[in-house]
Ligand code: TYD
């Protein structure tokens with residue numbers, strides 16, 4: 355084998371350095387640069403094995419603009435996130451924490467596609483027996499009465515193999531010619547001839563690149579499963595996200611049943627689209643009306659609960675935000691958030707202290723988004739702030755009211771995007787009132803059957819949202 359040399363790769367951004375670095379000068383991350391031994395590309399190396407592409411420039415006018423042909427899916431939530439179905443020749447990365455349900459979801463996908471085509475499911479994580487047992491579980495009748503039914507429901511077109519060597523995987527693909535290839539996971543796959551170990555930045559990137567070429571050279575779609583690192587990136591390097599067409603994250607709280615499949619990149623559809631699933635005994639079940647599901651366990655007329663309308667891609671979702679304040683026993687007051695950006699919570703606490711006169715400096719604050727949902731947009735500020743104030747004053751918020759708006763540092767409310775869609779969803783779920791920031795320009799009319807209260811400040815919003823204050827009990 356050719357002489358190897360060392361190079362240093364940032365696990366965050368994939369930037370390559372010639373020498374060790376304490377901090378990546380490219381993306382600024384600390385302690386993210388790791389050493390890798392690599393063999394220089396030789397005649398037999400992976401670079402030489404790449405097929406020479408044959409391409410011909412074509413006139414713009416000769417190219418049909420028709421939509422990509424897609425494999426439709428009966429799992430509508432999955433199809434929605436992909437932008438309408440599986441695009442042949444595309445490569446999709448699906449990432450998420452261990453145990454969140456990636457293998458389960460993709461096995462369900464495999465089973466579905468294998469009813470009409472050929473699917474090759476390559477696992478480097480589990481044995482064929484384990485996967486078979488999972489498939490039996492997924493296909494068993496609901497009451498578990500007749501296990502033979504699961505066997506009868508197995509699709510013909512599903513091939514399983516436990517394999518981690520990329521060359522062998524490529525051979526299997528050559529021989530079987532599947533329409534869909536699933537690789538579980540990209541971290542366990544390795545390529546011979548590279549000095550670094552499986553799961554390293556170089557291996558993950560090279561393997562993904564080869565699989566990408568394979569997808570692009572034909573009509574096979576490839577799904578890669580990737581684990582998320584502590585920092586929340588798939589496989590550490592962002593580079594993997596550049597190699598694939600579509601990046602999906604499966605999120606959720608492992609102790610809750612809801613799972614969100616979110617697209618963060620999609621060459622064939624809208625990004626930040628979400629699909630909602632519930633992890634049940636027999637696999638992932640679609641939740642077609644997430645707002646309803648998220649509000650199902652809500653206790654009305656209890657202090658500390660507010661309803662926000664958050665946009666996930668093009669889809670408005672109503673979620674309950676809970677706030678709890680409690681006097682600090684000792685030391686610094688704590689601010690704990692589950693599902694909300696912690697910095698956003700700090701900001702809201704500061705605004706409430708300075709602009710709404712709450713003595714939060716002596717209180718711990720807990721904020722929680724119900725259902726394991728994560729909110730990243732400021733449109734939920736108002737609901738979060740109202741939930742905290744409601745708990746602090748021990749007064750419930752009006753049960754039939756949604757709160758939408760960004761809170762500014764002076765306690766002013768700022769308009770957020772896609773307000774009509776948000777309000778429509780509130781109407782659909784039977785809400786009667788919405789408290790929103792005052793409009794500067796008249797836009798579309800507000801939906802009928804909804805009282806829309808426009809206010810300028812957080813203070814005014816709270817006055818309208820809180821149920822008449824109880825007589826002070828001292
Ligand atoms: P899995 O798909 O193995 O997660 P990942 O591939 O992301 O690591 O799912 C693991 C969890 O899901 C495991 O704790 C068991 C649970 N599970 C169900 O609740 N219902 C099911 O039908 C299946 C197959 C798994």
Ligand code: MG
Nearest residue numbers: 456457479538
């Ligand atoms: Mg798995």
